Amino acid sequence: MTTAQFHVQLASEDALIVYAEADSIATSNGLIRALDGLITAELGQVVIETTPSYGSILVRFDPYKTDHFHLRQKLKHLASVCVYQEQTAEQLVTLPVYYSVESGPDLQRIAEFAGLSVEEVIEIHQAQVYQVFAIGFAPGFAYLGEVDPRLALPRLSTPRAQVPKGAVAIAERQTAIYPAPSPGGWNIVGLCPVDLFSPGSNCPMPYKVGDNVRFEAINKQEFIDLGGQL
Amino acid sequence: MSTPGIKILEPGLLSTLQDNGRFGQTQLGLSNGGVADKHSYYWLNRLLGNSDNAPCIEITGGSFSFVANSTLIFALTGAEMPLSINGHMVERWRSHLLKAGDRVDIDFAQRGVRSYLGFQGGFAQAKQFGSVSTVLRDGVGGIDGGRLSRGLQLSVAEFKAGSNWQHLRLAERHRPRFSNSARLRLIPTYQQHWFSRLQQRRFFSSRYRVSSQADRMGYRLSGAAIQCQAPKPLLSEGIVFGAVQIPPDGQPIVLLQDRQTIGGYPKIGAVLSLDIDVLMQTQQGAEIRFVPISMEHAHNQLHLNKARREAITLEYC
Numbered sequence: 001m002t003t004a005q006f007h008v009q010l011a012s013e014d015a016l017i018v019y020a021e022a023d024s025i026a027t028s029n030g031l032i033r034a035l036d037g038l039i040t041a042e043l044g045q046v047v048i049e050t051t052p053s054y055g056s057i058l059v060r061f062d063p064y065k066t067d068h069f070h071l072r073q074k075l076k077h078l079a080s081v082c083v084y085q086e087q088t089a090e091q092l093v094t095l096p097v098y099y100s101v102e103s104g105p106d107l108q109r110i111a112e113f114a115g116l117s118v119e120e121v122i123e124i125h126q127a128q129v130y131q132v133f134a135i136g137f138a139p140g141f142a143y144l145g146e147v148d149p150r151l152a153l154p155r156l157s158t159p160r161a162q163v164p165k166g167a168v169a170i171a172e173r174q175t176a177i178y179p180a181p182s183p184g185g186w187n188i189v190g191l192c193p194v195d196l197f198s199p200g201s202n203c204p205m206p207y208k209v210g211d212n213v214r215f216e217a218i219n220k221q222e223f224i225d226l227g228g229q230l
Numbered sequence: 231m232s233t234p235g236i237k238i239l240e241p242g243l244l245s246t247l248q249d250n251g252r253f254g255q256t257q258l259g260l261s262n263g264g265v266a267d268k269h270s271y272y273w274l275n276r277l278l279g280n281s282d283n284a285p286c287i288e289i290t291g292g293s294f295s296f297v298a299n300s301t302l303i304f305a306l307t308g309a310e311m312p313l314s315i316n317g318h319m320v321e322r323w324r325s326h327l328l329k330a331g332d333r334v335d336i337d338f339a340q341r342g343v344r345s346y347l348g349f350q351g352g353f354a355q356a357k358q359f360g361s362v363s364t365v366l367r368d369g370v371g372g373i374d375g376g377r378l379s380r381g382l383q384l385s386v387a388e389f390k391a392g393s394n395w396q397h398l399r400l401a402e403r404h405r406p407r408f409s410n411s412a413r414l415r416l417i418p419t420y421q422q423h424w425f426s427r428l429q430q431r432r433f434f435s436s437r438y439r440v441s442s443q444a445d446r447m448g449y450r451l452s453g454a455a456i457q458c459q460a461p462k463p464l465l466s467e468g469i470v471f472g473a474v475q476i477p478p479d480g481q482p483i484v485l486l487q488d489r490q491t492i493g494g495y496p497k498i499g500a501v502l503s504l505d506i507d508v509l510m511q512t513q514q515g516a517e518i519r520f521v522p523i524s525m526e527h528a529h530n531q532l533h534l535n536k537a538r539r540e541a542i543t544l545e546y547c
Contacts, residue, residue, distance in 0.1 A: 009419075009420035010417075010419050010420055010525055011419050011420060011468075011470045011473075011500065012417060012419060012470035012471065012472060012473065012500035013417060013472075013500065013502060013503060013525065013528040013529065013532060014470075014471075014503075015470045015500075017420060017467065017468065025465075048253050048254070049253045049254045049255075049256055050256070051256040051467075051468030051469075051491055051492065052257070052468075053465065053466055053467045053468055053492050054465040054466065054467070055465060056465075056467040056468065057468070058467065058468025058469075058470065060253075060470070063529060063532055064532075064533075064536065067529060068525060068529075134466065134492055135257060135258060135259045136256060136259045136466070136468070136490065136491040136492030137259060137466070137490040137491060137492045137493060138259050138261075138367065138368065138490060139258055139259040139260050139368050139370065140258070140259060141259050141492075143466055143492070154462075155478075155494065155495075157477070157478040157479055158477070158478075158479050159477065161443070171494065172462075172464075174465075174466065180367070180368070180369065182367060182490075183447075185477070197258075197259075197368075197369075199358065199359075199368075199369060199370050199375065204258060205258065208257075209257065
């Protein structure tokens with residue numbers, strides 16, 4: 001059981017952001033999930049939506065029903081009673097990835113950054129089990145962490161106008177898969193052929209926040225057989 | 231007899247179904263979406279006596295035509311797009327009656343970018359994840375998550391003959407005037423201390439231009455580059471509507487309705503929502519300036535704007 005320091009800050013005319021400070025990202029993420037539950041239960045009348053992420057939660061309120069002074073007090077109170085009990089992950093999701101210089105245009109740059117071979121970068125990336133810390137940016141885009149520090153290349157200084165569907169990418173110690181074509185600034189290491197967002201389905205995505213994910217390297221033929229497109 | 235509604239003859243450059251947006255779905259990563267110019271949308275619903283979240287068509291750029299399948303009441307607000315019924319020019323910012331077979335043409339925008347076409351009773355369109363708003367990037371909302379296409383039939387509540395309806399009009403002095411420049415009031419927020427006083431002064435004293443990358447997701451500006459001393463590494467976090475993000479190349483991006491829910495670039499502040507209505511009516515090349523305001527001033531402006539709008543009485547015509 002963990003209690004932590006929370007900080008409430010001003011984000012816009014109708015939003016505050018709360019940060020949880022703890023000794024690990026996994027713990028601050030757990031605290032944020034616990035706080036999110038309290039906000040939904042206690043402040044549903046004035047809060048329009050919450051966006052939880054790694055160690056923060058953005059709280060958007062109705063500025064015609066409350067103001068930032070009042071909401072800040074309410075959030076500080078909830079933070080003071082917020083506790084987090086560590087739980088085991090609900091499920092382990094395995095996702096296939098076609099790692100190659102062809103499908104991962106930034107693989108070579110990461111290898112140079114790390115002083116390793118491309119093969120070693122691939123091995124390190126898939127050797128690990130990652131936790132889903134947040135889902136956002138786009139539907140089905142899961143923020144996974146934490147990446148081995150040797151591969152922690154910063155974002156591109158100018159984001160790409162178009163990143164392909166299924167791109168598996170790294171930014172600092174985060175990794176993720178782009179569920180749909182989109183602009184983006186992360187470093188691409190491979191492609192995943194699995195659909196990560198199906199809006200018509202009862203279960204629109206294969207994972208939720210708190211789950212564990214691991215990657216499994218596949219070759220080009222397996223990638224194509226699974227419906228992947230280059 | 232066909233179902234009450236309209237058939238699209240010409241969908242124009244980009245037309246989508248929108249309402250106020252999709253909220254409370256960020257745990258799936260779904261963008262808010264929603265009308266780009268909320269002010270013009272507010273008046274559309276008032277003119278039609280609709281609820282404040284009735285689905286409408288957002289027309290970008292213009293060149294949209296449709297034919298009525300039944301007796302309908304409609305209105306057009308937003309950007310200055312010449313409007314005609316069966317070839318006769320008619321006024322915007324007021325309601326009109328259509329009979330089955332009437333053709334409506336909405337020409338290219340002369341000023342502004344986005345107009346709002348609505349019908350009394352709204353479109354009978356199913357919501358997806360709580361909203362009708364189309365977010366093309368997410369493939370969600372509207373008609374199969376996409377833009378409106380030629381030949382598409384949309385159903386609308388039929389206007390009952392004999393109903394007690396009086397056409398309404400918004401007086402010209404209350405209508406917004408569109409130009410290709412905007413002065414955006416910005417609330418400096420929680421990450422402003424990552425920008426030195428010199429960088430903040432540069433940001434607020436510079437003229438920016440809307441770049442070619444300007445859409446419902448974000449308006450990327452070009453002008454004086456702003457430097458930031460953010461701590462590293464910066465973890466991705468929720469992004470507010472109107473956030474002004476400064477990526478490493480220093481060129482500001484105003485994040486809008488279809489923005490990503492989470493991101494990791496530093497933010498210098500957030501634009502007052504009332505001014506985003508103005509921004510969304512500008513296009514590539516528009517001149518943009520930022521003016522700092524306090525959170526308290528921002529709240530005053532929101533409440534004053536609401537009170538002023540509600541005090542305006544529509545004219546009968």
